[in-house]
Amino acid sequence: MTAVSIIAPVFGIIVIGWAAALTGLLSERVSDGLSEYVFAIAVPALIIGTLTRPGLTGEVTWSYWLAYFGGAGLSWLAGSLIATRRAGISRQGAVLHGFAASQSNTIFVGVPTILQAYGEAGAFPLFLLLAVHLPLMMGCATFLIEAEGGRSLVQRLRGLGRVLAKNPIFVALGIGMALRLAGVVPTGVARSLIDGFGSTASTCALVALGAGLTRYKVLFDLPGALVIAGLKLVVHPLAVWLLATKLFTMPPAYAGVATLFAAMPVGINAYLLAVRYRAETGLVAASVLVSTLLAPVTTVLWLTLLGRA
Template sequence: MSALSLIAPIFGIVLIGWVASVAGLLSDRVSDGLSEYVFSIAVPALIITTLTRPGLSGEVNPTFWVSYFGGAAIAWTISSLIARRREGIERKGAVLHGFAASQSNTIFVGVPMILQAYGEDGAFPLFMLLAVHLPIMMAAATFLVEVGSDRPLLERLGGLVAVLARNPIVIALAIGLTLRLVGIAPAGLAKTLIDGFAGTASVCALIALGAGLKRYRLAHDLPGALTISGLKLVVHPLAVWLLAFHVFTMPPAYAGVAVLFAASPVGINSYLLAIRYGAEKGVIAASVLASTLLAIVTSIGWLMVLGRA
């Protein structure tokens, strides 16, 4: 399968979602509802059905985590340092710039792209990385933003744990891993229902992403958005590629999953965090849009580098 034939359906569906939203066929209310469905039901079902699938096996070496999060730390640091040199951006804003440059849009882009590129070989490392990606990245960003806050550290960490404990993705990963450890797989009606929801995850996620892009604007801070996008789409995956393929040793599918995970565009969680802290909302919203558009090209490049073309 060529890289273009793999990428075209993914971003083609995103384009259809955007066109439908601009044309008024999908209202903002429908777009929000579809996003909530994907995040709360469809992707959790996909996670559970994948993790409990017979024959799915694998073992994650610590170097897999070091490669991915080492690359994320490099992109985060560079982005924060660049932001601090720009006029008007304080420490909190610089942290958010770093978070945006290293937080991947895994649910809406990463999962569909990686499963298409690596199939069964990539499923186990993908969901193992997904299991720790959100908690680690959100914990790091929250801690760094609030390090100068008057609130006690334990109170801040407790609030973060409470948020993650209610997150449908985290809950689904916990359920799937528990069922896998005890050797139980959904059967009968339960399996039919879970598989039905799981089958809608990719298309609905991509439509929701496309429809949501209408809300973002590039005009707010195009240079800043392009800087964050370049770090996210090039520097982050490049650092992971160097670590996974040239510093450490691991199965090629594991290394490839880590690179494509890093090569996903800026995650929407970075925009939500910017809203929460009331800083850098415009540039991070613009980076979500810019990186998603640029990912059409950069994803093809990374798939060629990985030999998936």
């Protein structure tokens, strides 16, 4: 399986979704509905189904966490420092620049791409990282943005807890890990329902992402968007790859999953956070679009480096 054959189905479906929305074949309501379905039902089902699958095994190593989040921290720091040198960028804006430069599009692009590249060998490290990535990255961004808002540490912790408790992805990860630890394996109708919904996750997610790209304006701040895209697609995965393969020791699939996870384009959560705090919305939206458009090329390069070509 070549690198191109791995990413062609993933980014091909994104292009089809984008073209369908651009020509009016799919409306914004369809895109919104698909996104909600993927986020609330399909991906949670995929997560629970994967984590409870018989024979899924793996190990938890500190080197895995340090490699990924060490690279994410470096990219975040670089993005924030670059933003502080630009005129008119607030402290909140600098945090969002860094967050966008280190927040991967895991649900819509990462999961389909990594499972396509590594299959069963990559499933456990993928969802293990996904379980920690969401609360840690969102938690850090929220804390940093609200640091000057006058809210106490307890209030911020409570707010973060409420957000995570309502997040279907986080809840599904909790359920899947609990069932796995308890040795419960869904069978019969329950397994059929879980697998039925889970099997739709990748295609629906990619169509929804492609259709949603028509909303973003790349010309809002193209130079800034290119900087963030470069940090996200090159600096972040390069740092993770160096840490995972040169400094630490871990199974090849773990190093590959961590690197590909980092190599994904800017995540939708960065845009949602920018909208919530009304800061750098246009730039972050442009970064999502630019990084997604460039990702097919850089992903082929990373897959080649990882020996998946």
